[in-house]
Amino acid sequence: METLAMEKLKELNQKTTRVSGSEALLLSLIAEQVTTIFGYPGGAIMPVYDKLMDFKDSLKHILTRHEQGAVHAAQGFARVSGRTGVCFATSGPGATNLITGIADAYMDSTPIVCITGQVGSHLIGSDAFQETDVVGISMPITKWNYQVTRAEEIPEAIAKAFYIAKSGRPGPVLIDITKDAMLQEMDFVYKPCNYIRSYIPVPLMKEEQLNRAAELINEAKKPLALIGQGVILAGAEKEVLAFLEKTGVPAAFTLLGLSAIPNDHPQHMGMLGMHGHAAPNIKTNDCDLLIGIGMRFDDRVTGKVSKYAKQAKIIHFELDKAEINKIVKVDAYVNGNVKETLPAVTAKLIKNSHKEWIDEFKIIREDEEKRVIKKELYPEGNKISMGEVFRVINEAVNGEAVLVTDVGQHQMMASRYFNFKNTRSWITSGGLGTMGFGLPAAMGAQFGAPEKTIISVSGDGGFQMTMQELGTIAYNRLPIKMIILNNNFLGMVRQWQELFFDERYSSTPISSPDFPVLASAYGIPGEMVKGRNDLKAAIQRMIQTPGAYLLEIKVVNKGNVFPMIPQGAAVNEVLFGDEKPSK
Amino acid sequence: MSNQEFTNYQEYTLTIFSENSIGLLNRITINFTKRKLNIESLTVSESAIKGVFKFTIVIICNHHTVENLVKQLEKQIDVIRAFYLTQDEILHQEIAMYKIETNALLETNEIEHIIRTYNARILEMTKEYTVIEKTGHKAETQELFEKLKPYGVLQFVRSGRVAITRLKQELLSSYLEKLEKQHRPAV
Numbered sequence: 107m108e109t110l111a112m113e114k115l116k117e118l119n120q121k122t123t124r125v126s127g128s129e130a131l132l133l134s135l136i137a138e139q140v141t142t143i144f145g146y147p148g149g150a151i152m153p154v155y156d157k158l159m160d161f162k163d164s165l166k167h168i169l170t171r172h173e174q175g176a177v178h179a180a181q182g183f184a185r186v187s188g189r190t191g192v193c194f195a196t197s198g199p200g201a202t203n204l205i206t207g208i209a210d211a212y213m214d215s216t217p218i219v220c221i222t223g224q225v226g227s228h229l230i231g232s233d234a235f236q237e238t239d240v241v242g243i244s245m246p247i248t249k250w251n252y253q254v255t256r257a258e259e260i261p262e263a264i265a266k267a268f269y270i271a272k273s274g275r276p277g278p279v280l281i282d283i284t285k286d287a288m289l290q291e292m293d294f295v296y297k298p299c300n301y302i303r304s305y306i307p308v309p310l311m312k313e314e315q316l317n318r319a320a321e322l323i324n325e326a327k328k329p330l331a332l333i334g335q336g337v338i339l340a341g342a343e344k345e346v347l348a349f350l351e352k353t354g355v356p357a358a359f360t361l362l363g364l365s366a367i368p369n370d371h372p373q374h375m376g377m378l379g380m381h382g383h384a385a386p387n388i389k390t391n392d393c394d395l396l397i398g399i400g401m402r403f404d405d406r407v408t409g410k411v412s413k414y415a416k417q418a419k420i421i422h423f424e425l426d427k428a429e430i431n432k433i434v435k436v437d438a439y440v441n442g443n444v445k446e447t448l449p450a451v452t453a454k455l456i457k458n459s460h461k462e463w464i465d466e467f468k469i470i471r472e473d474e475e476k477r478v479i480k481k482e483l484y485p486e487g488n489k490i491s492m493g494e495v496f497r498v499i500n501e502a503v504n505g506e507a508v509l510v511t512d513v514g515q516h517q518m519m520a521s522r523y524f525n526f527k528n529t530r531s532w533i534t535s536g537g538l539g540t541m542g543f544g545l546p547a548a549m550g551a552q553f554g555a556p557e558k559t560i561i562s563v564s565g566d567g568g569f570q571m572t573m574q575e576l577g578t579i580a581y582n583r584l585p586i587k588m589i590i591l592n593n594n595f596l597g598m599v600r601q602w603q604e605l606f607f608d609e610r611y612s613s614t615p616i617s618s619p620d621f622p623v624l625a626s627a628y629g630i631p632g633e634m635v636k637g638r639n640d641l642k643a644a645i646q647r648m649i650q651t652p653g654a655y656l657l658e659i660k661v662v663n664k665g666n667v668f669p670m671i672p673q674g675a676a677v678n679e680v681l682f683g684d685e686k687p688s689k
Numbered sequence: 690m691s692n693q694e695f696t697n698y699q700e701y702t703l704t705i706f707s708e709n710s711i712g713l714l715n716r717i718t719i720n721f722t723k724r725k726l727n728i729e730s731l732t733v734s735e736s737a738i739k740g741v742f743k744f745t746i747v748i749i750c751n752h753h754t755v756e757n758l759v760k761q762l763e764k765q766i767d768v769i770r771a772f773y774l775t776q777d778e779i780l781h782q783e784i785a786m787y788k789i790e791t792n793a794l795l796e797t798n799e800i801e802h803i804i805r806t807y808n809a810r811i812l813e814m815t816k817e818y819t820v821i822e823k824t825g826h827k828a829e830t831q832e833l834f835e836k837l838k839p840y841g842v843l844q845f846v847r848s849g850r851v852a853i854t855r856l857k858q859e860l861l862s863s864y865l866e867k868l869e870k871q872h873r874p875a876v
């Protein structure tokens with residue numbers, strides 16, 4: 107689509123024209139194909155907001171109700187679309203309100219570019235009104251950051267920001283721009299960045315690494331592949347499928363690797379980690395070869411490292427060299443982009459099947475079905491269980507929706523029970539585990555994928571952390587389907603208190619407003635579901651009603667997520683929750 | 690991982706080549722703070738290539754930590770290259786300066802004797818004070834300090850470490866050329 111601004115950009119690139127720093131910023135964003143910006147204005151960034159008025163046809167600015175909402179929305183946008191998310195904030199409190207989201211994006215390798223306003227350069231270092239050293243504060247949690255103090259630095263800084271955020275292992279970038287730089291005039295020319303000599307985003311493939319990996323995979327009798335988000339970030343879903351189908355290797359998924367291939371694939375053995383499926387966790391300590399692909403052996407995945415897969419050889423397919431041998435010592439690694447390295451290795455593999463080995467997973471799966479899954483999906487009590495809600499959602503949408511969650515028990519239940527069908531249909535805060543992430547991330551996801559059904563599921567605790575974004579959802583008429591699983595507790599913490607702190611429920615019972623009434627104050631329809639009999643119809647109504655909808659579902663108060671590998675236990679020390687008589 | 694990876698603490702000298710960008714020192718030291726590592730010595734100056742800076746940092750840690758640390762350092766966007774060397778792989782020096790009263794020097798010939806034995810030299814001499822300079826390992830410069838102490842040391846300073854490797858190593862300039870060839874996309 108040729109917008110007026112794009113035409114202007116072309117014209118500008120032909121002859122140099124004097125523009126203000128603010129205009130240079132917006133033109134640079136347009137040159138980077140940005141269409142949507144989430145943000146919040148304030149003193150130090152006012153010149154940019156003023157200029158936005160002139161670019162309405164090509165840049166849509168979404169005013170969130172808090173800067174944390176803006177950065178999470180940028181993350182949701184990036185996660186659903188694979189494009190770089192952008193947010194704006196003013197200096198001082200505006201900038202510090204972004205920090206949680208930047209840290210989250212850093213942990214989960216999400217490409218976002220945050221632009222913050224800064225006090226005038228003559229005031230820097232003087233403790234001026236709303237001056238914060240945001241470059242200093244964000245340094246440990248950004249892939250790169252930079253302070254611009256002169257207008258002519260803007261195009262190059264933005265070009266570098268987008269290149270760094272998206273290339274290699276993606277991550278957040280922050281550009282801090284002083285107010286005087288926004289106001290100064292400069293000659294505008296835009297050159298996209300594609301090379302920085304001190305930065306190698308994708309290392310070259312090494313033949314000997316490919317050969318060694320192929321050799322180990324060809325020899326393995328009981329291999330297990332661990333698929334992480336790296337596969338989705340690289341767009342290597344097809345390559346993974348081809349690898350799996352040629353080798354017959356069973357595959358397990360990290361929390362963020364979910365949705366890379368559909369759940370119903372016969373080699374999909376479920377999720378890894380603390381609340382993952384028993385079979386892949388137990389089999390990690392029984393296989394003879396672990397093949398990590400675009401994952402980072404997070405402690406929630408490994409459990410006690412000194413008891414992790416000691417019997418097995420380990421291969422690591424990984425882009426980021428710093429992740430190799432960081433947590434577990436590997437026997438071989440392939441350092442590179444899995445979209446290139448995986449097919450190169452697959453070509454060297456013999457066609458194989460591991461039917462009997464996969465059958466061993468199925469036996470454990472059946473045990474888990476009996477002891478945990480069935481009870482969760484078809485509970486006997488009259489209170490609705492969390493798992494059952496996802497069963498009903500599955501029946502209603504059949505995997506054709508993007509599921510965005512907050513953090514807690516409902517998140518683990520969602521990861522375990524939602525029926526993933528399409529890649530990038532799962533947005534959740536993994537590494538940082540940020541409560542309050544869900545609702546704003548869902549907003550961003552809706553902008554990133556306007557044609558898709560976005561379902562946001564939160565707990566009663568987390569929803570209250572960012573529920574002011576109902577205002578943004580209402581104003582922008584975002585058709586987000588919001589579900590709150592209300593157990594009147596900070597459920598996940600309560601579960602730990604029950605299991606490890608003698609049922610001393612310190613500060614975990616939590617009261618809430620009547621959420622549908624709250625939604626109605628924003629003009630958003632909704633309803634409260636208290637009993638099983640109403641659940642299915644309510645979810646149908648939510649899906650079918652055009653526009654936003656809020657469903658509050660009262661669920662079992664003291665439900666627990668099982669199976670569980672307690673912190674510090676080995677991956678195969680899985681608790682099913684029925685080991686001792688329940689208290 | 691073998692236990693030694695974690696239990697064997699030793700001195701490592703890190704060499705980091707980087708672009709000269711504001712805040713980079715901060716970005717580098719964050720990686721030490723994050724791991725609760727104490728920096729024993731730090732020297733920064735421009736390398737043979739204009740605009741490229743060289744950091745020499747000495748730390749005491751285990752092998753697992755230094756391996757990971759160096760990879761994290763090299764991952765910083767403005768860092769061109771980072772590596773670590775063990776004690777036997779490097780030649781290194783520190784420079785120390787000692788200020789004493791000139792009277793003390795003139796009273797006996799003992800100080801002069803010390804200066805000779807320690808291969809130190811006199812950098813400047815005025816009526817009031819004399820500045821002595823010695824280059825060597827920390828232990829050596831420290832020993833000289835102890836020797837001079839009884840005669841009254843007015844001031845004592847010691848630099849960070851500078852180190853050069855005994856290994857055969859590619860020059861940074863050729864490394865940069867190679868990168869350029871392999872990684873810069875053709876336009």
Ligand SMILES: Cc1ncc(C[n+]2csc(CCOP(=O)(O)OP(=O)(O)O)c2C)c(N)n1
Pocket residue numbers: 512513514515516517539540541542564565566567568569591593595596597598599
């Ligand atoms: C910002 C933030 N604060 C605290 C926590 C710790 N925490 C993890 S889960 C959880 C409880 C979440 O409760 P709720 O939102 O009601 O969801 P539930 O677990 O009941 O599904 C808490 C407090 C966190 N992850 N993030």
